[in-house]
Amino acid sequence: MTExxxxxxxxxxxxxxxxxxxxxxxxxxxxxxxIISLMLLALDIIPESGSKIDWNLDWAHWTVLGIWIFYLxxxxxxxxxxxxxxxxxxxxxxxxxxFYFLDISDGNNSGFLGLDWGWYLIIPWITFVVILxxxxxxxxxxxxxxxxxxxxxxxxxxxFNNGN
Amino acid sequence: MEIExxxxxNTEKISLEKREGFFEYVKRTVVRELRFVNDTFYSAFKDLxxxxxxxxxxxVTDNYIRKEAETFEIEPKSSNGYAIIGCHGFLSTPxxxxxxxxxxxxxGYYFRAIRLSGHGTSVSHLAxxxxxxxxxxxxxxxxxxxxxxDKIIYIGHSLGGTLGMLLxxxxxxxxxxxxxxxxxxxxxxxKYARFVSAFIKYWPRSKAKIKANRSKGLATYEKSxxxxxxxxxxxxQILIERAEKLRNDILYFHAELDHFSYKDQPELMxxxxxxxxxxxxxxxxxxxxxxxxxxxKMEIYNRILNWIDD
Numbered sequence: 001m002t003e004x005x006x007x008x009x010x011x012x013x014x015x016x017x018x019x020x021x022x023x024x025x026x027x028x029x030x031x032x033x034x035i036i037s038l039m040l041l042a043l044d045i046i047p048e049s050g051s052k053i054d055w056n057l058d059w060a061h062w063t064v065l066g067i068w069i070f071y072l073x074x075x076x077x078x079x080x081x082x083x084x085x086x087x088x089x090x091x092x093x094x095x096x097x098x099f100y101f102l103d104i105s106d107g108n109n110s111g112f113l114g115l116d117w118g119w120y121l122i123i124p125w126i127t128f129v130v131i132l133x134x135x136x137x138x139x140x141x142x143x144x145x146x147x148x149x150x151x152x153x154x155x156x157x158x159x160f161n162n163g164n
Numbered sequence: 165m166e167i168e169x170x171x172x173x174n175t176e177k178i179s180l181e182k183r184e185g186f187f188e189y190v191k192r193t194v195v196r197e198l199r200f201v202n203d204t205f206y207s208a209f210k211d212l213x214x215x216x217x218x219x220x221x222x223x224v225t226d227n228y229i230r231k232e233a234e235t236f237e238i239e240p241k242s243s244n245g246y247a248i249i250g251c252h253g254f255l256s257t258p259x260x261x262x263x264x265x266x267x268x269x270x271x272g273y274y275f276r277a278i279r280l281s282g283h284g285t286s287v288s289h290l291a292x293x294x295x296x297x298x299x300x301x302x303x304x305x306x307x308x309x310x311x312x313x314d315k316i317i318y319i320g321h322s323l324g325g326t327l328g329m330l331l332x333x334x335x336x337x338x339x340x341x342x343x344x345x346x347x348x349x350x351x352x353x354x355k356y357a358r359f360v361s362a363f364i365k366y367w368p369r370s371k372a373k374i375k376a377n378r379s380k381g382l383a384t385y386e387k388s389x390x391x392x393x394x395x396x397x398x399x400x401q402i403l404i405e406r407a408e409k410l411r412n413d414i415l416y417f418h419a420e421l422d423h424f425s426y427k428d429q430p431e432l433m434x435x436x437x438x439x440x441x442x443x444x445x446x447x448x449x450x451x452x453x454x455x456x457x458x459x460x461k462m463e464i465y466n467r468i469l470n471w472i473d474d
Contacts, residue, residue: 029219071219076363079223083362090363145294146398152296153402156303157334 033071037064062102069094085137092129096122226286233257233284233383235305237276238265244272246338247313248472251302252277253322253344254396255369255385257284260321260455264465271469274313278305280324282392284383291365291389295399302327306335317472320345321455325416326399333409341468343417344452347400347432349425354397361390380456407436415443415471417464419450426452443471 044060045053073091077084103109103118112119143151184192235258248268250261258277268275281301282293302324309316318340320328325345332340366387374386414437418430430444445467450458458464 024215024218028215032215032219074220078219078221079365080362081222086359086362145296145395146401149295149299149398149402150405152299153330153334153406160334 089130225288227289230383235279238269240269240272246315247274248317250277251320251324287385291391294395330403332412333406340412341415344419357390357394413441417445421451
């Protein structure tokens with residue numbers, strides 16, 4: 001599985017490599033992204049002229065949504081590096097939906113399913129970020145844990161029988 | 165006199181050539197101010213930069229063994245030639261044998277409580293483990309003990325008991341005692357646990373269980389890594405495949421207050437191990453962790469001792 005393991009002595013179990021000195025509460029990064037999102041929303045609603053706040057969002061909601069999808073993907077990956085083969089495609093699907101709505105919400109929507117430029121981004125994106133990583137993972141010939149255990153038990157039995 | 169002394173103190177002792185020049189003074193002041201600004205900004209934004217970096221920092225797995233969770237062994241004062249391996253269950257530690265271990269050693273048995281791979285370290289470490297890792301821990305200790313002792317008895321709680329029965333299909337064991345060990349749990353969705361663990365890595369345990377374990381000072385985990393959970397099912401499956409090869413006497417304890425999925429385990433034991441001497445003990449008012457909790461803990465200890473002595 002993961003190779004990001006703190007080195008310890010195999011005999012005594014003592015830690016050879018110190019832990020990172022810095023750590024943060026789980027809400028630290030969430031608040032960080034939330035504050036930046038609020039800032040973007042505030043920049044959008046503040047009018048260029050006049051004293052009344054314009055509550056209609058022009059662009060900030062797309063930026064905020066993109067940031068949060070990116071944040072979610074990074075957090076999932078951060079805790080499960082070995083699951084990149086499914087987590088990156090998962091993030092890819094979210095971003096594809098994001099691009100779809102980004103395109104359909106603005107501009108000339110006369111193309112296939114109401115999109116204009118979206119397909120030229122979404123199709124390569126789905127191919128390279130969603131389909132190919134999953135395909136490559138499924139194509140990999142890796143034994144399952146139960147097969148490893150079964151082989152291990154059989155091997156021990158053979159060793160024991162031959163030894164006697 | 166006073167005036168003279170004051171006049172003397174006021175007299176400049178440094179010659180004009182050695183005094184700090186104007187540009188040196190400016191340089192010193194600017195450097196001091198810049199350092200002040202630098203330190204202030206560093207203090208204000210250091211944590212912010214660290215937090216930003218933390219967001220992308222890969223979670224590190226800690227495999228440092230907690231002191232209280234280490235493997236321990238007890239040598240008897242006068243040995244009767246038997247050794248006993250004690251193996252804990254999933255999420256647990258060798259601490260569960262701290263009470264029964266000395267009792268067994270008093271009766272002349274060499275006792276070793278072993279630690280399964282991934283246990284007693286960190287829950288993220290256990291999340292990288294599976295059945296083959298736990299079984300290799302058991303085999304390693306068995307081989308180590310068999311250098312000194314020919315007659316080995318095995319006591320295993322939960323997963324430890326299942327691993328012990330699997331061990332018994334390969335190596336000679338005198339007797340096996342399995343406490344609330346799962347053979348085949350009827351949870352069909354468990355096979356998806358490894359896939360789901362990509363999105364939900366841990367499943368929390370009940371607050372009552374966490375509180376009880378804390379009060380006992382047990383270094384058990386407070387959440388269950390979904391990736392490793394399916395390993396318990398795999399060990400049971402391999403055991404069932406090899407059930408015919410098991411020839412040992414087995415004493416099986418069933419806890420009445422166990423999880424609903426354990427209700428059928430005694431019947432499954434009878435079904436898969438027809439040809440062996442199997443004795444099943446039903447323990448009333450007893451939870452899954454029967455060596456640590458429950459009103460009938462001492463009765464279980466005595467039953468184990470009597471059965472081993474017979």
